Amino acid sequence: MDSALIPKGVKRCPTWQFALWIGAAGAVLLWGVFAMLLCWFKGLNQTNMNDSYGFALWIWADLAVIALGGGAFFTGFLRYIVGKDELKNIINYAVLIGFICYSSALLILAIDIGQPLRGWFIFWHANVHSMLTEVAFCLTCYFGVLTIEYVPLILENRQIDKVPFFHRISHNLHEIMAVFAATGAFLSFFHQGSLGGVPGVLFGRPFAYREGLFIWPWTFFLYTWSAAACGPCFTILVTWITEKITKKKLVKQNVIELLAKISGWMIGTYIIAKIIDTWYWAKVTAPASGFNLMDFYSNNPFYGIWILILEIVICGVVPALILITEKGRKNPVMLMTGIILAVLGACVNRWVMVLQVMAVPVLTFESWAMYYPSWQEVATTILPVAYGVILISLSYRYLPVFPQEQELNPEV
Amino acid sequence: MKEEQNHEKAKQFGMVIDLDKCTGCGACMVACMAENNVPFKEDESKKLDSITWLRVYKLTNGKPFPDTEICYLPRPCQHCGGKGNHGHSPCVSVCPATATDYSKETGIVSQIYTRCFGCRYCMAACPYHARYFNWWDPVWPDGMEKYLSPNVSVRMRGIVEKCSFCFHRYQIAMDKAYYEGRGELEENEYQTACTQACPANAITFGDLNNSGHAVHELKKDKNAFRLLERLQTNPKVYYISSREWVRRAGDNYLKTEKK
Numbered sequence: 001m002d003s004a005l006i007p008k009g010v011k012r013c014p015t016w017q018f019a020l021w022i023g024a025a026g027a028v029l030l031w032g033v034f035a036m037l038l039c040w041f042k043g044l045n046q047t048n049m050n051d052s053y054g055f056a057l058w059i060w061a062d063l064a065v066i067a068l069g070g071g072a073f074f075t076g077f078l079r080y081i082v083g084k085d086e087l088k089n090i091i092n093y094a095v096l097i098g099f100i101c102y103s104s105a106l107l108i109l110a111i112d113i114g115q116p117l118r119g120w121f122i123f124w125h126a127n128v129h130s131m132l133t134e135v136a137f138c139l140t141c142y143f144g145v146l147t148i149e150y151v152p153l154i155l156e157n158r159q160i161d162k163v164p165f166f167h168r169i170s171h172n173l174h175e176i177m178a179v180f181a182a183t184g185a186f187l188s189f190f191h192q193g194s195l196g197g198v199p200g201v202l203f204g205r206p207f208a209y210r211e212g213l214f215i216w217p218w219t220f221f222l223y224t225w226s227a228a229a230c231g232p233c234f235t236i237l238v239t240w241i242t243e244k245i246t247k248k249k250l251v252k253q254n255v256i257e258l259l260a261k262i263s264g265w266m267i268g269t270y271i272i273a274k275i276i277d278t279w280y281w282a283k284v285t286a287p288a289s290g291f292n293l294m295d296f297y298s299n300n301p302f303y304g305i306w307i308l309i310l311e312i313v314i315c316g317v318v319p320a321l322i323l324i325t326e327k328g329r330k331n332p333v334m335l336m337t338g339i340i341l342a343v344l345g346a347c348v349n350r351w352v353m354v355l356q357v358m359a360v361p362v363l364t365f366e367s368w369a370m371y372y373p374s375w376q377e378v379a380t381t382i383l384p385v386a387y388g389v390i391l392i393s394l395s396y397r398y399l400p401v402f403p404q405e406q407e408l409n410p411e412v
Numbered sequence: 413m414k415e416e417q418n419h420e421k422a423k424q425f426g427m428v429i430d431l432d433k434c435t436g437c438g439a440c441m442v443a444c445m446a447e448n449n450v451p452f453k454e455d456e457s458k459k460l461d462s463i464t465w466l467r468v469y470k471l472t473n474g475k476p477f478p479d480t481e482i483c484y485l486p487r488p489c490q491h492c493g494g495k496g497n498h499g500h501s502p503c504v505s506v507c508p509a510t511a512t513d514y515s516k517e518t519g520i521v522s523q524i525y526t527r528c529f530g531c532r533y534c535m536a537a538c539p540y541h542a543r544y545f546n547w548w549d550p551v552w553p554d555g556m557e558k559y560l561s562p563n564v565s566v567r568m569r570g571i572v573e574k575c576s577f578c579f580h581r582y583q584i585a586m587d588k589a590y591y592e593g594r595g596e597l598e599e600n601e602y603q604t605a606c607t608q609a610c611p612a613n614a615i616t617f618g619d620l621n622n623s624g625h626a627v628h629e630l631k632k633d634k635n636a637f638r639l640l641e642r643l644q645t646n647p648k649v650y651y652i653s654s655r656e657w658v659r660r661a662g663d664n665y666l667k668t669e670k671k
Contacts, residue, residue, distance in 0.1 A: 043569045044530075045547040050460035054532030054545060114530020114545065114570025121509040121529045129500070132508035132533050203495070204502035204539035204643055206664075289642050290664030362539040362640065364661045365471045365485070369460070 005159055005398045009406045012397050025389040032383025035376040039111050046376040052369035053358045057377045058112040063195055063350040065101040065108075065384065066139070067223070068343060070231025072098020072146060073188035077228075078262065080181035089255045092153055092401045093242075094235045099146045100391055104384030106143060111380050131197035138191030145184040149177065153399050189224050196223025199353045206289040207296050208357040210281060218277050219353070225273060229266035230346035232259045233319075233339045240336060242396065248409050250402040257329045260339065264323025267342055271316035274349075278312065296360055300368035303356050311352065315345030424493075424519035425577055426620040426648030427607070428630040429486055431658055433614035434468075436484030441466050443609030444488075446559075447578060449566045451550030463544040465489070465575040466606050473657045483658045486615070488606065489542040489575035490639065490647030491521045497646050503534035503543065512572075519620075519648055520577050528571040535572060539640055540647075543574045577617075578604040599625050620648060637662045 001015045012018070038046045049056045075094040079087040110116050122136045155161065155170035193216065199208035200217030210217040236256055243250050282293040297305040322328035322338030329335050359369050373381075395401055444450065444466040456462055471483040494500035499514035501521055511528035514521050535543045549569040552560070560566065563580040567573050585601040599618050607617040618625030630636065631650045637659045638647045653659050 043548065044545070045461075045569075049545075050458075050547075051462075051535065051541060051544050052460055054535035054543075112531070114532070114572075115528070115568075118509075118527075118529035121511070121527060122531075125509040125511070125527055127505075127507055127510040129505045130508040130533070132506065132531065136508060198533070201506065202502065202537050204537055204640070204645055206643070287666055290666060290669070292666055295664075358536065362643075362664075363469075363541070364664055365469050366541065 002398075005157060007158055007398070007400045010409070018393070018397060022390060022393060025386045025393070029383060029386035029390065032379045032386060035379035036111050036383060038376055039380065040116060044112075044114055046374060048372060048374040048377065050369075050371075053355075053371045055354050055358055056371055057355075057373040057381055058108050060347075060351050060354045061381045061384075062105045062108050062112070063198075063354060064347045066105050066192065066195060067227040067346045067350060068231055068234035069098040069101025069105070070188065070192060070227030071233075071235035072101075072149075072231070073142070073184050074228040074231050074266075075235060075259065076149070076181035077185040078259075080178040081185060084258065084262075086255050086258055089402070089404050090235065090239065090251050090259065092403070093239055093251075094232070095146060095149045096153070096392065096395055096401065097235055097238050097388075098231075099143075099150045100384070100388040102139065102143045102146055104387065105139065107384060107387075108380070131194045131201055134194040135191050135198065138187050138194060142184055142187040142191060145180050145187060148173070148180050149184065152177070153395070153401065156400050157398050188227070192224040192227040193220040196220045199357055202357070205357050205360070205362060206286050206291045207360040208353060209285065209289075210277065211285060222270070222274055222277060225266070225270040226346055226349060229263055229270045230342045232263045233267075233342040234346075236260060236263075236339050237336075237343055238392070240339070242392065246396070248405065250405050250408065252404055252408065255404075257335075260323050260329050260335060263342065264320055264325075264329075264338070267316065267345075268320035268324055271312065271320055274312060274316065278308070296356070300359065300370070302370065303352075303359060303368075307348065307352060307356070311345060311348040315341045315348055319345065421621055422516055422519070423622070424620040424648060425582075425602075425618070426491065426519065426627055426631070426650065427488065427577075427604070428616045428627045428633075428636065428650040428652060430614045430616075430630075431483055431485060431651050431653040432655075433612040434484045434486060434610075435612055435614075436468055436470065436482075437611065438468055439609045439611055440486050440606035440615065441468055443605040444575070447561060447564070447605035448576070449550075449560045449564050450573075451546070451548070451552075451566070453548065454551075461545075461547050463546070463573065465542075465544070465573070467541075471658065471661055473655075481655065481657070483653065483655065483661075485651065485658075486606070487540060487542065487639070488577070488604075488649060489521060490540050490645065490649045491519060491577060493519065493646040493648065495644045495646065502537040502539065502645055506533045506537045508533065518579075518582065520579055520582075521574075522576060522579065523572065523574055525565060525567050525571055525573065530570040530572065532572060539643060539645065543572050545572050546570060581605075635659065639663070 006012050071094045075087055075091055078084045079091050113119055126133045152170045152173040155166045160166050196219035197217055200210045200219030202208045210219050212218045236259055239251055297303055319338040319342040322334050328338060361367055450463050450465055466486055466488045469485045469487055471485055473481040492501040499516060501514055504512050504514045509527055509529055511524045512534055532545055546567050546569050550566050582602045585597050589597055604617050607615040616626050616630055618627040620627050620631060622628055633652050635652050635654050636650045638650055639662050642663050
């Protein structure tokens with residue numbers, strides 16, 4: 001039925017099967033939309049947040065998807081600025097995933113604020129001292145860049161490409177894409193850093209607070225670094241999931257391994273920096289405020305020292321070692337273990353830097369605050385996942401996302 | 413826009429709370445809520461989303477009977493001056509929309525309700541939990557709206573609020589002084605509701621910079637301390653306690669550390 005829209009030379013599932021798939025994802029999406037409307041019309045009392053947990057699941061989701069969406073800017077940086085030509089075979093997908101992540105982040109932010117209709121105040125009444133202001137400006141600009149990077153792919157649809165005007169726009173955009181990739185990389189370095197600055201500048205919260213360079217706490221640099229390191233892993237992970245679902249090889253293994261190798265080195269260097277940061281914080285910064293390291297990891301039902309070990313060793317050192325070594329990359333199970341651990345590592349880091357910050361008591365006569373999300377929070381957090389599945393499915397079906405697909409699946 | 417230069421010495425309104433006098437009666441909390449139209453819920457048993465601009469904490473020395481000791485500690489917004497007292501309070505510096513501001517003229521941290529869009533970053537930044545989010549729209553029992561103070565706007569759902577040191581009282585007092593041709597206020601012309609309501613006279617309020625105000629001397633008491641001073645938040649609320657364990661409860665110390 002929709003065969004005229006499907007790229008030439010590739011095979012797609014029957015329309016009914018595709019419709020069922022989209023229907024299932026759409027049902028989840030609607031559930032999320034319902035929860036979102038509840039939050040907008042009834043207010044944030046629909047959540048389990050409270051005055052101890054002003055930041056909770058949503059802010060974590062925001063930070064996590066932006067970190068994981070970092071694959072777009074870093075792969076673009078490697079492809080267009082560093083000149084790793086092989087990555088042209090995965091850059092489309094990296095951009096699409098980045099686009100989904102960033103649009104999701106903006107949507108979550110729109111739900112998360114108590115007065116959504118005043119969201120524009122962040123631009124109009126901007127406080128230049130606030131990291132969140134920097135985040136808002138850079139994030140919005142970079143989302144614009146991602147849109148510009150995604151548009152040429154849409155214009156390459158078989159039917160749209162037949163229109164000379166769109167064909168020329170697409171061609172010209174491709175010609176100047178390096179400029180947007182460079183702009184995107186520049187913006188991303190800043191907003192990923194600003195997101196790190198969000199907890200890092202909280203000098204009233206010893207668990208989050210870090211010293212730094214000039215106005216930037218160390219978390220500023222660590223966040224950019226970790227996003228550049230773990231973002232490409234998320235691109236690889238989603239590519240792998242897509243390959244499993246479509247039962248096709250979509251990107252050549254040498255491309256995956258190249259990206260994994262670069263990620264491995266990025267994770268390795270990042271985790272060394274993170275260990276130094278953690279050591280200095282535990283030995284100097286926190287004690288200056290009267291806290292021992294174990295004060296942050298004891299006397300509560302959830303946050304034990306295990307979470308620090310999970311973040312740094314299991315989801316940091318281990319994936320770095322796997323991805324740095326050729327043996328690790330050549331073994332499919334090891335490779336995917338490393339990739340999944342790296343993605344998990346970024347998520348755990350963002351979790352502790354949002355939720356554990358809120359949980360740790362600062363006043364000596366207060367106690368740990370625990371939190372679990374309401375179903376409305378969970379549904380609105382899953383909403384972007386469903387939206388991502390739908391956008392990926394539509395893009396995969398109708399757009400030439402994977403340049404190597406035809407070559408890798410010659411029997412079609 | 414450049415701020416107008418004020419050649420008079422800037423005021424630093426602050427509070428000194430004598431914890432030896434505080435009985436924990438809660439009159440300050442009630443006065444605060446009534447004065448500032450602070451909303452409440454039908455069921456106030458869940459304190460984590462209750463709004464209490466001034467909250468009285470119950471502290472204990474943790475010792476078993478008969479050595480148990482109790483201390484009540486009222487905690488309003490600390491109106492932090494921030495590192496170096498430059499006005500970069502933990503909350504003011506992070507608000508992305510300049511919805512909370514530090515007045516260099518009074519030292520008071522304000523909250524602009526109509527500008528706050530409810531991101532709650534300020535709440536994450538405040539180590540004192542002095543900031544509260546309006547999870548609900550305020551609902552007043554029938555007839556109670558007639559008792560609301562006309563001097564303080566009620567707040568809507570989705571924004572953050574906190575103690576203002578009854579700033580509307582300062583504005584009213586300044587209006588009166590201006591009308592009478594005066595530029596300065598007497599100490600008793602601007603007092604917060606909690607200060608006046610305290611039956612034990614535990615709370616003293618005034619200009620910390622003004623040697624004619626009681627707080628100027630009280631803050632120098634050998635038993636005076638501020639909460640979490642080590643974080644360099646530079647609060648303008650001082651506490652006095654003759655008990656060492658209470659003073660020590662005001663901040664975090666390493667187990668090996670002696671004050």
